[in-house]
Amino acid sequence: MRWEPIIxxxxxxxxxxRTKMFCRCENGFGGGPNTQTCPVCLAFPGALPVPNxxxxxxxxxxxxxLGCEIAPRAVFHRKNYFYPDxxxxxxxxxxxxxxxxxxxxxxxxxxxxxxxxxxxxxxxEDAAKNVHVAASGRIHGATATLVDFNRCGTPLLEIVTEPDxxxxxxxxRFLQLLRQTVVELGLSDAELEKGSMRFDVNVSVRxxxxxxxxxRTELKNMNSFNxxxxxxxxxxxxxxxxxxxxxxxxxxxxxxxPGNEDSPPLRSKEEAQDYRYFPxxxxxxxxxxxxxxxxxxxxxxxxxxxxxxxxxxxxxFYDADVLVTGGLDRLWSLLVAEGxxxxxxxxxxxxxxxxxxxxxDRVNAVEFAKLIRQRHRIPRSSFALGVASTTSESFAAAxxxxxxxxxxxxxxDPVIDEVIAANPAQAEQYRGGKEGLLGFFVGQVMxxxxxxxxxxxxxxxxxxxxxx
Amino acid sequence: xxxxxxTRRLTAEEARGLLDRGxxxxxxxxxxxxxxxxxxxDELNAFLTLVDEPEGGGVPIALKDVISTRxxxxxxxxxxxxxxxxVFDSTVAAHCKAAGMPVLGKTNTDEFAMGSSTENSAYGPSxxxxxxxxxxxxxGGGSAAAVAAGLAPWALGSDTGGSVKLPAxxxxxxxxxxxxxxxxxxxxxxxxxxxxxxxxxxxxxxxNAILYGIxxxxxxxxxxxxxxxxxxxxxxxxxxGIRVGLPRQLNEVExxxxxxxxxxxxxxxxxxxxxxxIESCDLPLSVEYGMPCYYLIAPAxxxxxxxxxxxVRYGLRSPGDDFRExxxxxxxxxxxxxxxxxxxxxxxxxxxxxxDAYYGTAQKVRTVIKREHDALFERFDVLVSPTCATTxxxxxxxxxxxLAMYLTDLLTIPSNMAGLPSLSIPxxxxxxxxxxxxLIGPQFAENTLFRVAAALEEKIGFDPxxxxxx
Numbered sequence: 001m002r003w004e005p006i007i008x009x010x011x012x013x014x015x016x017x018r019t020k021m022f023c024r025c026e027n028g029f030g031g032g033p034n035t036q037t038c039p040v041c042l043a044f045p046g047a048l049p050v051p052n053x054x055x056x057x058x059x060x061x062x063x064x065x066l067g068c069e070i071a072p073r074a075v076f077h078r079k080n081y082f083y084p085d086x087x088x089x090x091x092x093x094x095x096x097x098x099x100x101x102x103x104x105x106x107x108x109x110x111x112x113x114x115x116x117x118x119x120x121x122x123x124x125e126d127a128a129k130n131v132h133v134a135a136s137g138r139i140h141g142a143t144a145t146l147v148d149f150n151r152c153g154t155p156l157l158e159i160v161t162e163p164d165x166x167x168x169x170x171x172x173r174f175l176q177l178l179r180q181t182v183v184e185l186g187l188s189d190a191e192l193e194k195g196s197m198r199f200d201v202n203v204s205v206r207x208x209x210x211x212x213x214x215x216r217t218e219l220k221n222m223n224s225f226n227x228x229x230x231x232x233x234x235x236x237x238x239x240x241x242x243x244x245x246x247x248x249x250x251x252x253x254x255x256x257x258p259g260n261e262d263s264p265p266l267r268s269k270e271e272a273q274d275y276r277y278f279p280x281x282x283x284x285x286x287x288x289x290x291x292x293x294x295x296x297x298x299x300x301x302x303x304x305x306x307x308x309x310x311x312x313x314x315x316x317f318y319d320a321d322v323l324v325t326g327g328l329d330r331l332w333s334l335l336v337a338e339g340x341x342x343x344x345x346x347x348x349x350x351x352x353x354x355x356x357x358x359x360x361d362r363v364n365a366v367e368f369a370k371l372i373r374q375r376h377r378i379p380r381s382s383f384a385l386g387v388a389s390t391t392s393e394s395f396a397a398a399x400x401x402x403x404x405x406x407x408x409x410x411x412x413d414p415v416i417d418e419v420i421a422a423n424p425a426q427a428e429q430y431r432g433g434k435e436g437l438l439g440f441f442v443g444q445v446m447x448x449x450x451x452x453x454x455x456x457x458x459x460x461x462x463x464x465x466x467x468x
Numbered sequence: 469x470x471x472x473x474x475t476r477r478l479t480a481e482e483a484r485g486l487l488d489r490g491x492x493x494x495x496x497x498x499x500x501x502x503x504x505x506x507x508x509x510d511e512l513n514a515f516l517t518l519v520d521e522p523e524g525g526g527v528p529i530a531l532k533d534v535i536s537t538r539x540x541x542x543x544x545x546x547x548x549x550x551x552x553x554x555v556f557d558s559t560v561a562a563h564c565k566a567a568g569m570p571v572l573g574k575t576n577t578d579e580f581a582m583g584s585s586t587e588n589s590a591y592g593p594s595x596x597x598x599x600x601x602x603x604x605x606x607x608g609g610g611s612a613a614a615v616a617a618g619l620a621p622w623a624l625g626s627d628t629g630g631s632v633k634l635p636a637x638x639x640x641x642x643x644x645x646x647x648x649x650x651x652x653x654x655x656x657x658x659x660x661x662x663x664x665x666x667x668x669x670x671x672x673x674x675x676n677a678i679l680y681g682i683x684x685x686x687x688x689x690x691x692x693x694x695x696x697x698x699x700x701x702x703x704x705x706x707x708x709g710i711r712v713g714l715p716r717q718l719n720e721v722e723x724x725x726x727x728x729x730x731x732x733x734x735x736x737x738x739x740x741x742x743x744x745x746i747e748s749c750d751l752p753l754s755v756e757y758g759m760p761c762y763y764l765i766a767p768a769x770x771x772x773x774x775x776x777x778x779x780v781r782y783g784l785r786s787p788g789d790d791f792r793e794x795x796x797x798x799x800x801x802x803x804x805x806x807x808x809x810x811x812x813x814x815x816x817x818x819x820x821x822x823x824d825a826y827y828g829t830a831q832k833v834r835t836v837i838k839r840e841h842d843a844l845f846e847r848f849d850v851l852v853s854p855t856c857a858t859t860x861x862x863x864x865x866x867x868x869x870x871l872a873m874y875l876t877d878l879l880t881i882p883s884n885m886a887g888l889p890s891l892s893i894p895x896x897x898x899x900x901x902x903x904x905x906x907l908i909g910p911q912f913a914e915n916t917l918f919r920v921a922a923a924l925e926e927k928i929g930f931d932p933x934x935x936x937x938x
Contacts, residue, residue, distance in 0.1 A: 039556050043776045045549065046536045046558055046655040048690050078772050080818075084791050089775030145791065147780065276818035278827055281661035281769055282653075283691055 002208040003243070005236045006216070007171050007201060008163035011178060012156050013188045014126060014196040015055050020153035021125040022049030022092060027155070029194070033148040041153035043087035048282050051076070055155035056099070056286055058187045059123045061296050062157060063100025065181050065303055066118045070293050074099040074122075076280040081273065084147050085128040093158075095277040098122035099286065105161075105181075107174050108308040110317050116174055117162030128152035157187070163202065163213075168232035172225045175199060176325045180304045183327065192223050201232055204249070205239045215249045219265070223258040231256060231265075319346045328353065331360040331368075338369030348372055352387045362391040370397035379405050381451045407454035409461060412445070415453070416461050419444045430466050438462060473500040476618035476933045480675040483527045483621050494525035494570075501528050501572055505619045513594045514604075514614040517541045518573040526568030529679075530620035532608045533574040534581050535666065536655035537561045544657040545577040545589040545607075548777045548784045548802025558655020559690065560624060560666050560683045567682050572620050575610030579804045580774060581631050581659045583607050584876040587867045588806040595863070596639060598901055598934040602860040605638030605876075607631040611669045612639040616934060622670045622679055628660050629762055630855075630880025632667040633892040637855035637904020640894045640932050642676045642921070643669045645880075647911050648887035649694045651680075652687035658773040660766035663884055671932045673893065673922045677701045680914060700915045702922035708743035710920060711848045712736070716748055717755035718853035718879050718906075725858050727898025732854045735895035735905050738927040739852070739920070749844055749851075751882060754837040758882035761837070763874060764817045764830035765885075771814030774807060809870065838886040845910040850920050853879055855892040855904030883908040891917040894930040902930075 020027045023040035039047040063070050077095035103118030129151045133144040159178065165171045179190045179197055190197035204216035219235060222228040231254075239249050254265035302310075304324045311320035311329055323329040328349045335345040353360070371386045378401050386400030406412060419441060420427050430437045441462045445453055473483075473492060486492040502518075509515050516533050519540060531537060534544045536554040538561070543549045557565065564571065578588035586609035587593045594609040596602040597617035604613040608625030612635030615623050625632040627645035636643025644667040651666045658664060668679035681699035714736065740746050779785030779798035786801045788794035803811075817826040844851060856879060866873040883890045888908055895905035905924070909917045931938070 039554075042781055044536075044554065044556070044782065045542070045544065045552070045657040045776070046534075046554075046653070047556075048654050050689060050691050080772055080775065082775065082778065082792070082795060084778075084780055087776060087781060088772075089778060090772050274820045276772075276815065276820070276823075278768060278772070278818055278823070281692075282658075 001244075003205045003236075003240045004208040005166055005168075005232075006163045006204045006206060006213065007165035007168075007232060009159075009161045009165070009171065009174065009199055009201055011159040011175070011197065011199040013159070013182050013190055015058055015155035015157060016188050016196075017052055017054045017058070017155055019052060021052050021055055021123070021155040022153055025153065029150070031150055033146075034150065036150040037152070041087070042149055049092060049280075051283060051286070052155055055123060056288070057292070057296060058185070059099050059121065059157055060288060060293060061185050061300055062159075062182065062187060063103065063121050064293075064297050064300050065185060066100065066103035066105050066121055066159070068100035068103030068118055068121055070288060071097060071099055071101065072287060073097065074286045076283045076286075077277045078280050080276045083127070084145055085130045085152070087128065087149065087152060091124060091127065092280055092283070093124035094122035097285075099288075105174065105177065106305045107170065107177055108305055108312065108317065108321065109170060109173055113309070114164070114170055116164045119160040119162055121157060121159045124156050124158055126151055126154035126156040157182075168229040168236065171201065171232055172229040173321075175225055175228065177304055180325045180327060184304065185300065192225070199228070201228065203232055203235045203239070205236055205243070215251050217249065217251065218253045219256065220253055221256040221258050224261075227256075227261050314342050315346055319343070319350070322346075322350050326350070326354055328360050331363055331365060334365035335369050335372065338366060340369050340372050344372065348375070348387070352384065353390070356388045358388070358391045364390065364395050367395055367397045371400060374401040377401070377404055379403060379451045403452060405454045406449060406452045407457045409457065412449075412453055412458060412461060415448050416441075416445055416458065416465060419448060420462075420465060427466060441466075473497065474618075475500050475504045475621070476937055478618075478621060479671055480527045480621040481678060487525070487527065494522065498522045498528055498570060498572075501620060504617070505572065505614075508617055509619065511595060511600055512597060512613050512617055512619070513592055514575055514610045514617070514619055515573040516543060516545070516576050516591050516610070519571050522570035524565060524568040524570040526570065527621055528572045529564055529569045530572045530575050530611055530614045530623040531561060531564075532577050532611050532623070532625045534577055534626050534657040534659070535561055535574075535624060536657065537571060537574065540571065540574060542574060542657065543591070544581070545579040545586075545591060546802065546804065546807070547590045548798070549657075550590075550784060552783045554655070556655060559652035559687045561655065563683050564624075575608070575614055575623060577610055577631075578607035578806065580657065580770070580807050581607040581626055581628055581664075582770070582806045582810055584630070584634055584873055585861075585863070585866065586610060587863065588804060590804055593863055596860045597937065598640065599860065599936075602862050602901070603638065605635035605856075605860060607635075608669065609635045609638075612636050612641050612643065615639070615641050615669050615671055616932065617937065618933070622668060622675050624666055624679070624683065625669050626656055626659075626664055626666050627884065628663045628665075628766060629884055630877040632669060633855050633880045633890060633904065633906060634877065636669050636892045637894070637902065637906075638860035640902030640930065640934065641669050641671060642673055642894070642925075643667060643892045644676050644680055644914070644917070645884060645890050646680060646684060646914060647889040649692050650684045650696045650889075650912070650914070652685075652690040652693050654687055654689040658769075660769040661773065662769060663762075663766060673918055673925050674701055676891070677914075677918045697912055697915065700918065702915075702918040704922045704926035705919070706743045707739055707920060707923050710739075710744040710850065710916075712739055712744045712746045712920075713749040713844055713848035713851045714746065715751040715755070715844070715851055715853060717751050718851075718882075721755070721857050721879065723857050724854065725898055728854050728857060728859065728903050731896030731898055731903035732852075732905055735924055735928060736852060738924055742923050742927060744920075747848075749848065751840055751844065751851075753833075754840050754882035754886070755878070757833050758837055758885050759874070759878055761830040761833045762877075762881045762885055763813065764826050765834065767810040767814030768817045768827050769814065770807070771811045771818065774803070774811055777802065806870075834885050837882060841883065841886040841888060841908075842910070849909070849913070849916055851883075851908040853906045853908075855880060855906040859898050859901035859903060879906060887911065889914050889917055891921050893921045893925055894932065895924070895928055896930065900935060
């Protein structure tokens with residue numbers, strides 16, 4: 001029997017607003033434990049929440065980008081549960097009247113576009129951070145819990161998808177695209193390592209062609225897209241194996257250890273918790289005026305998924321995907337406009353530029369294009385140095401293109417002869433058929449010329465000289 | 469007691485005059501009240517915490533102990549907050565400070581304002597200055613007793629189901645429950661957020677209007693507040709053009725004491741004599757369903773509001789082997805029976821499977837109650853009734869019967885559920901105990917209430933000093 005995986009995602013993204021969701025405390029990392037706190041986010045008696053206008057606007061923007069309906073009236077609810085990181089013992093969240101609902105994100109894939117339904121995108125507040133003090137650092141076996149409330153009250157977007165994904169790879173693509181969308185809208189850094197983007201995955205499988213929904217398991221705490229994809233794949237395999245051996249999948253949660261990708265997930269029974277949601281009486285409903293929504297709509301530009309589709313008409317899907325989800329496509333367009341070949345520009349950005357970690361939006365594209373045009377005329381090291389300097393204000397391609405690569409054999413031959421003379425044993429071995437030593441000689445010449453020799457010319461000459 | 473200052477009779481406005489004219493220094497005024505407190509707080513148990521050094525040179529004030537005061541212990545009448553000293557001022561306390569009013573101390577209250585007699589206070593009941601064997605009403609009994617006995621010229625309370633109006637009525641004071649949203653709740657230890665509202669307890673109507681003017685107004689820290697029309701401090705006059713409605717369901721309620729009925733009838737006759745048009749009317753749904761809906765909504769909100777007292781960040785902590793056990797022990801040790809009862813009621817009302825039947829329905833009925841009131845205010849400017857069917861009852865009379873205690877608020881709850889302003893003024897005595905007259909107005913009609921109340925106050929001529937203290 002063939003099995004079809006059913007995957008749904010619940011994604012949380014911390015907004016990088018200046019202040020927290022319901023108080024004026026500074027939002028963000030940096031301070032010592034419990035320094036970014038106030039009576040509101042510490043839940044002192046009588047403290048009241050006041051909603052962050054910017055956070056509401058940004059949520060609406062994301063809702064627009066995800067094709068959601070923006071509710072003319074949205075309500076905050078209290079979600080009640082006891083946990084030391086939840087000082088009010090309720091989280092202010094949204095329940096049956098979220099800000100954004102019924103959206104759809106088109107995800108380009110090599111096999112064509114898939115459409116992922118967005119159930120809702122709503123706004124809530126993040127919890128504090130519990131530090132479990134114990135030898136292992138994991139929850140089990142902890143002897144004490146310390147709470148840092150700096151994170152408590154950070155605006156948090158929750159995005160819930162329909163179970164429209166059918167492979168680990170598609171799930172990964174969706175997450176990457178969503179991340180890029182959020183980053184481009186300027187809502188969040190969405191950094192998985194820092195926890196500013198987090199996601200839970202629901203996985204179940206069913207016989208292909210059937211409509212049933214079988215028991216799902218929930219995967220939590222995965223801190224990279226690749227790790228998530230592997231985790232999902234493994235879980236799909238595990239469930240298939242259980243069904244094929246006549247067993248049943250139990251509803252449970254798999255908690256991954258973000259600090260150690262290799263450790264197997266901890267399993268816990270999923271308890272049906274009653275959160276006793278009710279409308280938050282300390283806040284009035286959010287009623288975004290039509291004009292505001294339209295103003296925000298105008299601020300949302302061409303979406304990443306649309307750009308992947310557009311660029312894939314010129315380049316391969318793979319290149320388009322890498323450029324857009326890497327945030328490189330705007331720079332790519334600028335380089336192409338400067339006359340750089342589309343494929344070459346993509347290669348330089350994906351291979352050389354991405355590795356520098358520079359912000360593509362701060363690059364002087366005109367000078368960068370000049371550098372790329374000289375790429376094959378200058379030593380590799382000069383090019384790499386130039387690429388790494390493209391975001392500097394004083395960047396000028398000329399500074400990195402003065403020194404041309406040396407391909408003149410008259411200049412290179414004496415160096416090559418010297419190298420051969422200095423390594424007679426290796427020369428003998430090469431002549432005896434050990435052709436793999438060619439690289440050794442080329443490397444020695446490159447070293448002797450300070451990397452300025454043209455490696456293609458050098459390897460040709462070495463081969464000739466050693467009677468190849 | 470300072471020779472020149474009779475704290476039993478001095479109104480806040482008069483005290484302000486003494487200060488302004490330099491006839492009395494702020495310190496002398498403070499000392500006079502402090503001497504009064506030292507003289508009778510032991511028998512009244514009106515104050516839970518006293519402030520030793522005045523902060524500000526204005527007319528002193530007493531604050532109910534659910535009102536957060538920076539640096540002054542704020543217990544909400546609960547052991548769970550026995551050691552809690554706020555690091556911030558509530559907005560109303562800040563307004564008082566800005567007006568130069570020093571805080572005399574924090575007054576007794578039923579635990580988390582849950583009660584009608586102060587008998588639910590973890591610090592023992594307050595006593596009614598008119599008869600020490602009787603309750604002062606609740607939950608803000610400490611504030612009402614303090615004002616009635618001359619331990620403070622005025623005070624603030626908080627009113628959820630009647631906690632300002634009822635104690636004012638039982639102690640012969642004037643108590644305002646303002647329109648929901650006109651006074652900031654920031655820093656008020658929350659009981660039921662959609663109902664809680666701070667209000668003044670005073671010895672006359674003018675003081676009440678003055679204090680309401682000081683504490684009201686939109687607050688950026690409370691997003692449920694709104695802009696408030698300017699407060700007009702009333703001058704007693706006639707009531708020409710005022711249409712008074714007498715809801716039968718409030719005025720002919722079962723079990724009403726004859727003395728209460730008589731005092732209210734006399735006050736209504738005064739209103740007629742002053743030129744008001746008086747007509748009976750009906751509020752059938754509000755009175756029948758107000759109470760049951762209140763006891764779903766208020767406990768539901770309370771069950772969430774009180775969940776923060778977990779021993780982690782402040783207040784009492786009773787150790788346990790893990791978080792869960794610590795929270796359980798803390799709540800077991802720190803909360804009294806009434807908060808526990810209401811937390812259980814509220815948790816149940818919000819539980820999955822019961823939400824629609826209980827909390828959801830109660831909210832819908834609340835809308836019905838509001839509409840029923842709104843409809844009456846198309847015909848009337850003010851609705852009048854007794855504040856309570858009885859006068860102050862003996863300590864212990866209802867404390868073993870929660871339902872009987874809950875019914876004490878039967879007449880104050882309906883308009884509270886509708887978010888409307890209401891004022892209790894004394895309208896006479898029944899068997900030597902004060903009777904409260906409740907005036908209810910449409911949203912933001914505090915000025916109308918003050919005007920009507922000031923006219924009646926003059927005509928009734930009630931002496932607010934308890935007979936035994938005269």
